[in-house]
Amino acid sequence: MPGTVWDGAVHVAHSGARMSGMFDGPNGKTTCRSCGAEILWVHTERGKKMPLDAEPYTGDKPSGLFVRRWDHALDVAVAIATTPDAFPGEPLYTSHFATCPDADRWRNRTGGRA
Numbered sequence: 001m002p003g004t005v006w007d008g009a010v011h012v013a014h015s016g017a018r019m020s021g022m023f024d025g026p027n028g029k030t031t032c033r034s035c036g037a038e039i040l041w042v043h044t045e046r047g048k049k050m051p052l053d054a055e056p057y058t059g060d061k062p063s064g065l066f067v068r069r070w071d072h073a074l075d076v077a078v079a080i081a082t083t084p085d086a087f088p089g090e091p092l093y094t095s096h097f098a099t100c101p102d103a104d105r106w107r108n109r110t111g112g113r114a
Helices: none
Strands: 004-006 009-011 029-031 038-043 049-053 065-071 076-082
Touching: 038 065
Parallel strands: 038 076
Antiparallel strands: 004 009, 029 038, 038 049, 065 076
């Protein structure tokens, strides 16, 4: 499937799976079923579902960060791995798998929800 281009970043693949029901709150926020933190569901550039921490990253170790984009053709939110200088002034997010104390319980589940 051809990728969709946003500001020089390319969404290269998508599984076709919809995340219906995963965008329950305002701005796509929902709650992690393990730790109760607010999260945002997105698709990775490879089409996998991934939770992001709902609050933008503000730390001083800028690795493993993502910018969120909406893929209008597929009608899903997509997370694009990036560095802080690639999208100046835009909020960047951390995968909730990196911050959730119960992440291993949910990682690599087929169709699983945090």
